Amino acid sequence: MRCSMGYRGGMSRLAANLLLLLTAFMWGSAFVAQSTAMSSVGPLVFTGLRFLIAAACLAPFAWREARRHRGAPVSRAHMGMFVGVGVVFFLGIALQQSALVVTTVTNAGFLTGLYVVMVPFFGAALFRDMPHPAVWPASLASLAGVYLLGGGHMDGLNWGDGMLIICAVFWALHVVLVGRVGMSSGRPLALAFAQFSVVGVLALLPGLVFEGVSLAGIKDIWLELFYTSILSGGFAFTLQIIAQRWTKAADAAIILSAEALFAALCGALILGERLDAMGLVGCGLIFASIVMVQLAPLITRRDRYASPPPGL
Template sequence: MSVLTSNLLLLLTAAIWGFAFVAQRVGMDYVGPFTFNGVRFALGAFSLLPVMFFFKEKPEDRDNAKHELKSVVGAGVLAGSVLFLGASLQQIGLVYTTAGKAAFITCLYIVLVPMIGIFFKQYISLTTWFGSIITIVGLYLLCVKDSFYISYGEVLELVGAFFWTVHILVIDRFSRKVDVLKLSFFQFITCSVLSLITALFIETINIETLKDALVPILYGGICSVGIAYTLQVVGQKHAQPSHAAIILSMETVFAAIGGWIILNEKLGVQELLGCAIMLVGMLLSQLNNINKPQSADDELILNVTDSNLDKNRGGIRCD
């Protein structure tokens, strides 16, 4: 597969994840956030089963697989619990803010991961610092109003971005030790169970409303998780992680476009400027990694892309 083909697959992945924010926003018209997440993450988990079957272990590896199962379940539960917090805050925040804003704020993890990497003695370049400052300026223009007021939904998305960052670091730790597909499956199941349990206590789960939200739920579960995840895995085999991170960050642009076309969400001049500045800042934070040989010390920063599959995403990840 050529590099161009890989990049196009990653761009398609970004488009699917971006429009997933729109699907999540539409779903809120019919069901509660925890019900929506519970069902879509269950669909996302089961959509991975065909991929897991395709990449199943060879007979000689089955003994190792059985030994690994306990580790991957534990890692999946931990990652799924963090994913539940990030996805819940993102979904609730979408009730109070636009799909475009939610996507841009969520993608702050691109900046936050290398920043938190400081505590793990990771090298932070000047371009990363500069990109981070630019991103904060853009975030201010996007979210803060004339009276220095930031909406409730935007606050939830900001807190959620922190949990997406923690989730990426958790995945970064365990993805090297256990099978990534199994890890994804168990974390999605964990997130689904926690979401549905919460929904049983604070929301009304109704079959009729679920039918009304069927299309956004199917898109959020099967397309955003199952299909986009597979495209990402295939695309990243022939793409540099830093290049992939930049391409996948375009999901923010697709989310804003989708919100404008489908939901008639319009951003003002200040908000559009904020989006543009944030995008520039996020791209600058990855600039130092382009064409740079990857070392063990760089992996935490570059593995933003490797872990991005769990947003959403939506997506996330949706993600």
């Protein structure tokens, strides 16, 4: 099925993958903000505030989408799927944010990146969505790139690293489910609003009980909240949902792994950090993986434009 460019008519596979690359850039550039915010508030409070703000910012756009579909409101089945995606999303983001308190950035980047190799397996097992053969070597190359980008070594493992491995499972499930549910419902903004709201409520309520919060603490992290809620949160995750309606989950996972690459580049440009030879090789592997999943289907004349996945 060929898809012309445009929100209603569809989107080319290339355009969808470029949106995912933009998403990865915003996620990578926000990694420092997510870490520094932990000095003033707890991980659950930060996550809850971040995604409730994102939901509030997205609400007008979701409302406009709903008005365009007044004759076909979201079904109860799809609303249940939206909530389910939100719960999976919450488990992934909460585990990652909590692990950042006790583990190193190197370990966090590598262990979270395990989702890249999990996505093709979950897609095939759950939905019989067999990826292009190039995805398998590209996944391994991307994972190796993330590892080299982090220095090519792992510091002493702790319980936070175990949390990150579990987190990677939920990230992989989220990537697989977002494309399916987004396409079958035809309501990407409603899905984004629902998942942000679910994450915000599930994180903030226990966060207030177990972590507490003060106005002074929120004031200290207002810049981190602004960037991670509106840009890398609301905007970037919504782009992910829209783009994944028109590309395969396995391809999306590899492209989103460029988050680690962009984090390193932003560190070099903004903080003056420099990559060693091993880090540069890692960047090259991630970039090569992205190019591989983009060009291989065109070379073999398969999937020039990704067909929307069948309904659930």
